[in-house]
Every structure is written in structure tokens, then in C-alpha cells.
Amino acid sequence: MTQFGGRSVFWTRRRTIWAAVVLVATALMTAGGMWLPGWGLRYGLVRALHEVGWPRVTVFSADLSLFKGAVVVRELQAGDDLGSMLGIGGLDLRFRWKPLFSRRVSVERLNLSGVDVDVVRQGETVVVNGLPLTVSGGESTGPLWSYDVTALSLADSRIHVADGPLQAVVEVDRLDIQDLRSWEPDTPVRYALTGRINGATVAIQGTATPFATEPAFAAQVRVDGFVLAAVADVVRQAGGGALSGRLDVDAKLSGGMAAPLGASGTATWHDGGWTDGTVRFAAKQVSLALDSLRWDGDKVALAGTLGGQSIELEDGGVTTFAADSAKLAAAEAGWDGKGRKLSWRGGLHADRHRVAAPGIRIEHASLDWTGSTRFDFAAQATSFVHAEGRAEVTGAALTMGDVSLNAERVATEGMFEHARPTGMLPPLAGAMTAEAEQLALRSPGREWLTARKLDLRDIKLAPGAGASLGRLEAQELTALAQTGKDPFRPRLEARRVVLERASLAADGAMAASALTLDGARARVTRTADGILGLSAAGDGGGGAASLPKLALGRFRIGDGRVDFRDRSLAEPVSLRFDDVDVTADALDTARPDRQSPFTAKARLGVAQIAAEGRVRPFAAVPDGTLKANLKALELTQLSAYVADALGVHVQTGQLDADIAMTADQGKLAGNLNLLLSQFFIAQPDPDTPLAKSADMPVETVLDLLRDGQDRIRLSIPVGGDLSNPNFDISDAVGQAVGGALQTAVFTTLKVAFPLAGLISLVIDDAESRRLALEPLGFAPGLATLDETGHERLAAVAGLMKDHDGVTLTLCGVATQAADAPALAERQQGLVARLRQLVGKDPGAQAQMSERDRLLRLADSRAQAAKAFLAEQGGIDPGRLFVCRSRVETEETAVPRVDMVL
Template identity: 45%
Template sequence: MNVPVEAAKPRRKPLRLFVVILAMLAALAVPAGLYLPDFGLRWGVTKGLAEMGWSQASVNQARLSLWKGDIAIRGMQAASALGEALGIDGIDLNFRWKPLLDRRVWLEQVSLDKAEVVLSRDGAGWRINGLPLPGSGKGEPAQASDWGYGITALTLTDSVLRIEDGALRVVVAVERLDVRDVQSWNPLALASLSLQGRINGAPVDLRGTFRPFAANLDFTADVDLRGLDTAPFAQWGGLTGWRGALTSKVRLKGDLGGKADMAADGRIEFSNGAIPLEGNGQVRAKSLIWQGRLAWANGLKAAGTLEAADLSFAQGLAAIAATAVHADLTRASMDGRAEILEWSGSLSAKGWDMTMDGLRIRHGQLAWTGDTYLNLSAKAKTLFQAKGKADGAETVIVSGPWRLAAAKTEAEGEFAHERPEGLLPPLAATMTLNVDGLSVHQGDRQWLAADQARLRGLELSPKAVTLARLDAKAVSALARDKLYNPRLRAGAVTLERLRVSPQGDLEVASLSLAQPVLRLNRDHTGLQGFNDLKDKNAPAGGDAAMPRLALGQLHVNGGQVEFRDRSTTDPVRVSVSNLALDMAAIDSAYPERDSSFTLAAAIGAAELSAQGAVRPFQPIPGLDAKGRVRALDLPQLSPYAADALGVNLHTGQLDAQVAMALREGKLDGRLDLVLSRLTIAQPDPNAPLAKQADMPIETVLDLLRDGQDRISLAIPVKGDLDNPNFDTSDAVNQAIGGALKSTVFTTLKVAFPLVGLIGLVLDEAEKPVLALQAVSFADGSSQVSEPQAESLKKISGLLAERDGIRLNLCGVAVTAKDGPVLRSETSFLARLKAMMADKDREELAQIHRDRLYRLAEARAVAVKSWLVGQGGIDQGRLFTCRPRIDDVDKAAPRVDLVL
């Protein structure tokens, strides 16, 4: 029987189960792929922060895209048990999978926003928001990892980084920070950096490149920084007292390896700065502006321009200050301790003021070109050395009581500071020097002044000052502020080969004075300008040796001496002109040596000459000399005769030959005198000479006269200088001879064809004398006008025809006519003082009368000068009388021509 076979059934149940499982896995994989990475990332970040010590950590959002390599974290907050907090508003980054195969973590893009990080030092390590950085503590150093990491782009925005290291507090407010191309596995790879933000409130913009993993961190950056307070950083670096605000726009290049080399090129400004130096020294400035290149390599090197305002330096006894400084430096360097500064270039300054070892040098303006070396160390032996050219304006140099001022100076050579010795300043120099407007003061005394001075071959040192040559113009000396004008002036002065020692010894090979004017004013106190030369504070009779004075040659040409003596009853005025003097071998170290001299001069129309030798430095000065005087008018010396003898010299001229020796205070000499036309005013009967004489003085003089109205005397002189003995036996013999010959008077008979010129005048003794017609003058004037010149032509013609005629020229001032003119010329201040006090009125009246006498004297001199110069009359025939004042109101200002 055939039984049917049952067909096989298919296996569908396992397949269905596989499909169901796949579907379930797919259903689970999709949400897991979408949500598990985010949860895992958030969990991992929270777990990681907790393991780092952040006990409280939270993340609002976390997104991880494994396929794209994207990570985003939002609202991350963390806090430690120490109370430190960490907050980042957002983190975005992209990474690459492929580099992981090469054990490298490559972040394509990292973005951080609103992060706040506190980086603080903890002993030898650092903490971030209170948590130690790995490998930064005192434990074992972190093991080197064979993994590398790189960042294509890192961006940090609106974040704050706080750095705390001891007293240092730095707050970096980051507006935007970009770091690109960081590769830890390639140390030579350049990473770029840009930062915009603020450092401790100072705006900063930084862009550059660096090698963060090189053995020496080298970098290049363009930095724009404005107003950064440097004090916190200086204090952190151990520079206590350093302060100032830093503004810069520079390109920086550096290598922060072992030597920490760095260079900057651009503009750097340091405002309100103070830089401390060793030994309590300091450099201060309101502003320092540098434009150029700076390089630091165990010291500073620079080239560029520097401008400073209110600059000052102080170190020990040295100080420098200036209101404004501008320097162009071709080369400059400073050591690592900021104590030694060297530079080449030019410098200009205003208000320059330098002090060192008691010497102070000020310049209103200063310009310098050359090489300079400064050593600001407290232990430095030399503060500065320099070589170049300096131009100064309104220069003042002060050393003790001495003050040297100059309107303009030009100096070129080598200069250095040295420790002082003796009287010399602490300077060493070899230079040429030109000075305009020079003055040298000691207290209120002006020793020297010159419009121009040119010094060649000047060498200064604490051992000596030497000078090859000095040429000066418009020189004056010996003045006292508000007391008297310079006693000596000279048109030009030339000095050769000068040397000054620290003890004040002065040696000069040659000294020449051209057109000098010496003013000698004498009163009851002595010679003004000379009697107060001695230091009142100097010990009297001290044993201290005087400094040596040595002068090889002295030459004076075209000199003038104005002598005024107010110690007499009537003032004496003598003017010496055309003075020529030559002296040699003047040396105070050898007082016994002769100093030879020759002298020539004129007093009005009179001639003086002398020659011989002097010994000025002996205890009692010595002399061996011969001299000659020709045609000296005696009335100008009448006040001396009046005070000594009680007589006034009315007319007279002196011719003299003098030979005199003075040795150890002993006189030995001879006076050969010729007195021509000597007459005297009516003497006072009580005068010393009148009392001693046995006959009237006029009779004595008449007995001495010869037939030409001359008195010739030969008087030997011997004895002590304080009490000389004059041998007058020759005069006595001459007087006796004159009496025996009965030649009391010699009558001069001359026929005058010009009768209109002859008349009678009253002389000083109120006696009528024969005279020519007087020469009249305008009120208050001593100038010879054209009408007076015509009269003088006639008189000179008469004198030329008759050699025997001699004239006495007697100047007369009239109170009523000349007085008002002179009084109007009196200063308003003097008249006002006279109105206020009797004493001033008396003084003004005496001054006014003295001026009348001088006017009368000037008129006689003017007439004599005209007759000699224009008329060709021998001055030996013309005699000036003692000036006279006529109080008659109707009298005329004039010069009487007495026969």
C-alpha cells in the first residue's frame, strides 16, 4: 500500500527572530547614537572635574558628535572645597580621528567663551582656581608622554585671567585671544598668537608668532600697549621703588632661554617713572619716549632717539636734572645692573643742572655731540667721561663761593670727572673753549668779566690747570654788586701758557693788555675796590703761605688811569693817558729778584717816563728806577699842597728828573725839579708853611726864581721810607743868591699890536693882573664853539710871533649861569633824596660844587688843547690855573688868559 509522503516545512522562525533582534538593535542604536555620547560627555566632564578636586561640578549642556569630531559644552560650573570657583560659559571644539592612530590628539577648532581663570603660585608650583597643576608641585616630576597634541585654532572670548604670585596681581581681560597651529611634536613649528584686551586695565593689542615647544622659547610680536602700570611687575621682579606707566608700539623679538635675550623696535613711552639705583640712587622722569631699536642680552643696547621731560638722576653726591632732553643715539649700551651707560650721538637739553662733589654746572640750553660714558654706581671713581663738542647757553658753574657764568659757551675735546684736590674743581679735560658773556664772581664781588674769551690748549685735572693761550675782548675786573663799577677795564687781553696748581699757585708766561682803563677812587677808607680785597674772615697774621704768583712778561699798551681823591678838602682829579708798560720776571717765589720795567704815559699834555727794576714781593718792596716828568700842570695837585702846607697852587708846571733806589726800606736818590711860572693863591697866615717861613711865601718863591721865571732845585733824598730826609740846601743857596742879585721880579715887556685883546682881570687873590680877552663859553659847556675858535686863532697868531709870551689859562665857572644847567642834569633820584634829608642836601650841594670846579677845569683844558693842537703853540708856554668859581651873577662863563 502506498502511503503518501508529507512535504518538508520551511525554517522561518529563526530568521524572523534575527530580524526582530536587528530591528530592536536598530531601534536602540539610533537613540543611543544620538543621546549616549552627549550623556557620556557630560558625565565624563563632571567626573573628571570631581577627580581634579572640584567637589561640586555641573554641566548644563554637552554635545558630542563622534562622526564629525565636534564637542560643545555649555554652562560649565565647578567649585572646590577651598571655595575656589571655575566657570566657563561655552566650549566648542573639533577634533580629528585619524591622528589618534599616530598617538596624537589634534583639535581642529577650540572656542572658549566667558571663562574666568585664577592662576596662582603655590610654593614651587601653580594652582588654577585653587587646584594644583599636574607636575607643578613638589612631588615627582610628571612622566614624559609619548602622545602629542595639536591645535589648529584656539579662540578665547570675553574671558578673564587672573595671575597671582606673591604681591603681584595681574588681571588680563581678554576680549579675544586666538592661538593657531600649535604642534607639540614639531618644536620648530611656528604658532601664531593674537590678543585684544586689557592688562590691569591697560589696553593691549598683540599679534605675533612663537615656538612654544622649542628648547628656547623664541617669539616675534607686534605689541600695542597703552598706559600699563609697571610698579607691580617691578616689585615682583625685585625692583623696589620702580614705578611708571608704559605705553608702547613695538615689534618684539626674543629668546626666553637661559640668557633671556630680547629686542624691540618701535616706540616706547614711560610716564611718571622712577627707576631705583644702587645706594639709594634714583632716576626719575615725567616722560621718557624712545623711538628706535633696543636689544637686551645681559645688558641693553640701543640705537634711536630719546626724548625726556623733567628728567632727574641722583646717586650719592652726584645729581643731574633737566626740564627737557632730546638725544639721537647712533650707539648706546647699558649694563645689566643699569649702572654703566655708554652712548655716541647728539644730545640737546633745556634746564640742565648737574652737581658732583660740590661742583654745580647749569645750562639754560645744552647741545652735545660725541661719545659719553656714565658710571652711576655708588662706588664709581669716575662719574663720567666724554669726548666731543658741547654748546651751552646761560651757563652757570658754582664751586663754593665762586660762581662762573657765561651767556654762550662752545667746548670741544675730552672731559672726565675726577676726585677733587685742593682748590681745583673735580674735572679733567683737554679742550678748546669759546665763551661769550663771561663773568667770575666770589660772593658779591665780580673778579672778572669779558664779552668774549677764546681758550686754546686748555687742560684740566685735579693736579693742575694749564692753558696754552687766552684771547679775551672787552674785559673788566674788580667790581662789587650795587657798590662800585669795575675798577679795571681793557679792550683786549692776551694770556699765554698759564698754569694753576691745586694750592692756587698761578704761573703765566705772558700777559698783554690793550687799551686798559684803571679807575682809582680814594676816600678816607682807602682805594675803592682794593682796600676790601682781603678776606675779612681770614685769620690775622696767620702762617698760611700765600699762593705763588709768577708772570714772565707783562705788556700794557694804550692804557689809561683815572685817579680821583676825595680824601682831601677839595677833590683831586688826575687822568693818565697813553700808558705803556713793560715788565718782566715777576715771581713771588723769588722776592729778592729784580723785575725790570719801562713806563711811558701822559697826564694831559704832560709827559712821564720811567725805567728800572722793582722787587714787589719783598717784605718792604724794593726799587731801582729813573724817571722823567715834562710840563706837568701843578694846579690839579693844589689840594695836596693846601692840606699839607696851607697854600693853593695857582699856576705852575713841573719838569723833573728822578733817580731813586729803595732797598730794605732805605731810600737813596735825587730829585731834579724845575718849576715854571709857579704862583700861589693868597696863603692862609696860619698855614704850616707860612708859620715856618721867616718871610712871606711869595718872597721865598721869588728868591728861588731865575730870570726865566723858573725855580730849579736839586734835592737828594735819603733815609727811611716812613721818614725820608730831603736835603734842601740847594734851594736855600739858590734863594740867598737870588736875594743878593735883587732879582725879586722879572718884568716881561711886550708890545701888543692888537690892543683890543688886552685888559685887566682879577686873579684868585683879587689882585688885578694883565690879561688877554677872555674866551667865553656857553652856559654849562666846555666845548670850543666857532666864535671862540676865531678868538683863539688871533691869540695863537700873537703867541707865534712872540716867543716870550706865556699864558696862564684860568677856567672860571659861574654859579648863576652854569649851576642851573648842571643841576638839570642831576638825576631825579638824587634831587628827591635832597628834598627829604638835610644830609642829602649837603651832599648834593657839595657834589654840585665839585661839578662846577670840574667844568672850569675842563674849559681851561679845552682852550689849551686847541692852542696846542690847532694853533701849534708849544705846551710849555701854556699853564692851566687852579679852577675857580665866580659867584657874581652877571659874570660870564669863561677862561681868563692871564699874561
């Protein structure tokens, strides 16, 4: 049997319905003609309906007027013994006699009311109130009757349809059919219906040509509040899953045997839900505004808008899609009819759009797409999705684990493709441009990267070949900031960052022709735990072997600034480097043996710093060469380092330096040429490392190192290796002051003071190393200066006048070997004269004071030298000191005054 839904069955069934209507009317008239008057009509109706197959028939009243051509029936019921009854509350029929002679039934008006019909499909049979009717599309035999109905109406009626899982109750408030003429098949039949289907309000009106060779129809359909639960079982049995919600439709439909199906209008799905057990869909509302639809039985073409509110789509509990609202607008869309290609051109808008999958979540405040998309479902298709157009999102957020990427706005334009559906993977192929505003990469407590604007050009993606980028430009970039507990500001900022001709290979190798940072600002803060902002990240171990594959043609920092703070010292240090300009070429982690040339310039206050060289930064043991120059560095900025290393503070001073350094296989070799101008320190503690290394007053060392213009020149060699360099401030000064003292300092003084014949420099190693002038000799037992002593002290006075910071300590020395006999001899002469005067021998009292006499002699010699320098030489007595006198018992000791600087 032909199934419901076939087009030929549809039109054949419609013909059958109209034939049945005419048949009933004819039967009524025939019966009325055989059994007149009203009782005869009732009897005829009952008998006719019995013969049709309904044994139970009741008629409340019936009236026939042959002269008027009118039939009136009230409260007719017919049915089988067990089934439901066919009910007709009332029938009013107006007909014309004359056309009957031409085998044509002509009805002026047919009014039916209170009709109650139960239609049940059982296999290939349709049962109407227990009466089986077989629908066939075969051709009739014999002469046919024609008929026309000027006006037909059905009111206050009910039809219950049961077709397997389909249960429908059609309540007809009113059905009007006009101009139904089978003998004029091309005359349109007009119809209008108002009522309800399963409680949903229905209104249909339009025209049809059911008797035409190629039937056609046009209809305006309105349905309000149709509950989809009525067809849920039908959809489920058809494999369509579970369906729920309410449907409103306001549409225009047209079509026919020779015309494609067309439609326009709106449809709204309220509180919609659908699931097939794996995929679940729910929405507060889904609305379709159809501008046009055309279906020729094969291809589909349409234009319109599909929108939704509070949408949720879940795929097996793994991937979830949700949106507060979404709208899909199609300027044109098409389906090729073979189930392989779907094309669409238009726009997509979504508010509060969210996608979640294991380990990843994507959110947008708004999403807009304009362009064209093509889906190819064929197994041999090279691309499953091909899209061209422009997409823009606001309030974007991508979350992976505890890392989130946010942007206030992201826009991209171009083309991309998926080879086959791959879930959440990005496009496998594409060519596009993109831009983002207010971009931020964060994790709890850490702000890894932010940028006010990001612009990407010439992005290309290729299956299996990675990606390439023509140019990336970021504006107002910041990196490595910490929030929450113990916050700190970004470690790196840049006014502009430009990456050119970059690529990412399938194996993860990265390359770029140039990376430029303009207006960069780095904040480097050293603490006892390491560099702030970097120590927490760790180095990952593995040295160079753990580095990603990265090749960079040129790296440059222009107009940069470095703020350096050292909190690891007792006194914090703060340094600011301006006008930083750094360039490095040929950087490649895959070629660690490759040398990379570099240049660097910076300004520290008024100081100028410049460096250049070649390095191998990615070698297992980095090496290279360095030449650097430093001009006019204010040393007070480094006072905390000097205090930490040497225990002294810098009061004033500038440093000029030339540095030459080489590292080969980790071994250091080089030299520091230093020039210190106006270098003065605060009064040091005698226990400081510098004082101990020099073994003499620090001020004296610096005063002696200075030339006539208060400059100090030092040349310090550097050795060791990178892991333990033989170079720091304390070692350098210790070496200069200690190890090089006998050469550098002495030579400097001898050049500055050519009176070498009068002044010589010695090291007294008797007790400790001291810097001193050649001792001032005295005759045994005497404390008076001779001519040679006057000359020597005059030269010393000249030295001190040229070096205002030099002070002199005078230490008188008397000897047991030379001075004691001379004193004894003079004493004996004195005793003999006293004996003569007093007639007594002084005895033991004079012998016991010999050491005291030697100490007084030594002190008198020092005082004589001090008096000459102050009175004759013009030296401030405040710069002259007399130490405690001493007596030396060595046989080689000579009477003298030691002059210690």
C-alpha cells in the same frame, strides 16, 4: 624644579599649555562619544573633570554632534571644595574625525568665552583653580599625539595670577591663535591678543614657532597705562627698591633659542618714582625710543633715545640732580656682558639742569653734549669715566657759598677722565679747549669780574700734577665793581687780556710766561678811608709770606688809561693818564731777592711821563732803583695838592722833572731836579705853611727864583725810608725857600744881576729873617740923597724893571746915637737965633719933640728914596711902599733906609 623665567622652561611650559588645550578638546569628544547625546556629554564632562581633580563641577548645557564634528558647552564651572572655580561661559568646537586614526587631533575652530581661571604658584607647584599642576621639562615616553588648530579664540575671559608678591589680573577681550600645527613645527603660529593687565590696555600680535627644534617668536606689543604698583612688591623683594608710576609700551620684540633677543619701539613711564631708601628718583615722564636692541645672552648693543620731564634725583639728601627736561640719544651703546664696561656714543640735552651738593650748586638753562663716553667698573681700571666730545651749556651758574659764577654760554671740546667716582670733583685728567660768553663772578653787592668772552686753549689736566693752559684770552674784561648801596664802577677794565703758557701745580703754585692787558683802564679813587674798591678786601696780613706762589715771565699793559680821583682833599682832584704802557719782567713771589726790570710810559694831558728801573716787589722790605722823566706837566691839575700842603693855589705853570731814586733795605736816597715854567700862584694867605716857612712874601720868593724866561729851577734831595719818606711838597718847597734861600736864591740873583758892587743881599736877623737889599745910607741928621745914594737907587730901579712882579718896601730909620746930636746941634743954632728974635727961651717944649723929629727924619729919608725911584728911575709908584718909620737906640745903628723886597 626649574624656575620661572628659564628659557627651556618657557618653551616647555608653552608646549604643555597647547597639550592641555588639545587634551580638553579630546576629553570632550571622548566623553561625548561615551555618553550620547547632550546629557551624556554633560555627564562625561563632569566625570572627566572629577577625575582630573575638581570635585565641584557644574555644566548648564552641553551638546555634541558627531556627524558635524561639533561640541557646544555653556556655563561650565569646576574647582575644589574651597578654592575658586574654573569658569567657561561658552565653548564651541569644530573638529575632524579622520585625523584621529593617525593619532592627530585636528580642530577647525575652537571658541572659548567667559573663561575664569585662578593660577597660584605655591613653591614648585602651580595650582589652577585648586588643581595642582607640576611643570617639568623632561622627555615624554610612549607614542605621542600631534595636533593642529586652524583657528582658536578666547573672548571675554579673566585669568588671575598670584606668584608670591606678584598679583596680576589678565582680562582677555579676545585672543586669536591660527595655524597651530605640532606636526609642522616650522610653520609659524599667528596670534593676536587684546585685553587688559591690571586695568592697563594690552594689545599683542605676532608669530611664533613653539614646536620647532629651536623655538622663536616675533611680537608687536602695546601696553597703555600699566600701573607699576602691581609689580612694586616683586621689585622690592628682589632688592630693586620701591617702584611707582604708569607704563606705556609700543614695541616690536623678536628672539628665540638660537637667535638673540631684539627689540625696537617706545616705552613711556608716567609719574615715575623709585627709591631704595638712600637714592630717590622721580619724574613726571620718562620716555624711551628704541631704534634697535640686540642681546645674545651676554653682550648688549642698542641705539635709541631716552628722555625725561621734571626729573629729580637725590642721593642720600646730599647731592640733588634736577632737570625740567633731559634727553639722552645713543647712536650706539654697548654692555660687555661681564658687568664691567659700558660704552656710549651719542648726545645729551637737558633743560633747566640743576645739581646741588653741600656748599655748591650748579645750574644750566640748557646742556648739550655730543661725543662718546666709556665707563669701566672694574676695580683695577685706570679710569672710571673716559669721555671725548663737545659740551655746551647756556645760562650757566655755579654758586659756592655767597659767591656765584655765571655765564650765558660755555663750550668745551676734548677729552677728560675720572680715575674713580669722586662726587663733585672736576676731572682728574683731560685735554681740551673751552670758551665762555658773558662771564661774571659776583657776590652780594660786589661784581668781582666780568668778561664778554673767554677763550681757553690747550687745557691739560693730569692726576696729581695740577693743570696747564696754553693760552687764555679774555675780551672786554671788568673787575672790582660794587652794586647796591654806595655803588661804584669797575676799578679795572681791559679790552683784551691774554695769559700765555700758564700752569697750576698740585701745591697751588701758579706760573705763566706772559700776562698782557691791552686797552686797560684803571679807576683809582682815593678817599679818606683808602683806595676805593681795594680797602674792603684787606691785605690779609703777613706781608710777602702770605702771597701765593706766582711766577710771571712778563707783565705788560698796553694802550692803557688810568682815571685817578682824590676825594681825600678839601678840593677833589681828577687826573687822567692816557697811552699808559707798562712792562715788568721776571716777577716771582717765591724769589723775593730777584730784581725785576720795568719800564713805564704815560701821558697826562700834553705831559709825557717815562720811568724805568729795577725793583724787588716781593721782598720783605721792597727796594730797587728808579729813573723817571716828566715833560710839560700842567701844574694847575695839582693845585689842590699845593693848596692842601702849602695853602696856595696854582694859577699857571708847567713842570719838567728828572727823578733818580734808590731804595736799599728800605732806605731812600735820590734827587728831584725840577724846572717850573710860567709858575704863578694866587694871592696867598700870610698864615699859609709856605708863607711861614719862607718868612717873607711868597710872590717875592717866586719872583726872585725866576730867571729871565720865567723859569724856576730847583734841585731837591730825597731821603728817609719807604715807611716815612722825607719828601712831600711842603717839605720840598720849605727846604728850597727856607734852607736854600741864602745860596740858591742869592746866587741866582747875583748871576742875573752882576752889579754886585752896588747891590748886595743881606739877611736881617734882628727880628726875623727877611730878604732885603743893602740899606741906603744917609748923613746924620739929613734926609737928602748923595751921589752914592743916587747910584744905588738907579741900580734898584733896573732890578725892578727886569722883574715886573717885584715890589719894594722902603723903611726909613733914624738913630738916637747919630741923628739926635746932629738935630740938637742944628736946633741949638735955631734956638739962639729965635732967642735973639723973640727974646725968649723955648725951654721944655723943644726938648719933648726930639723923638717926633727923629721919626719925621726917618720918614723923609724913605720918601726921598721913593721919589727918586718913581721920578728918576721910572718905577710905578704902585710897586713902591713906605713902611712905618722907626728910631733905633743901639749905639751901632746907622742912619739909613731899609729896602725890603
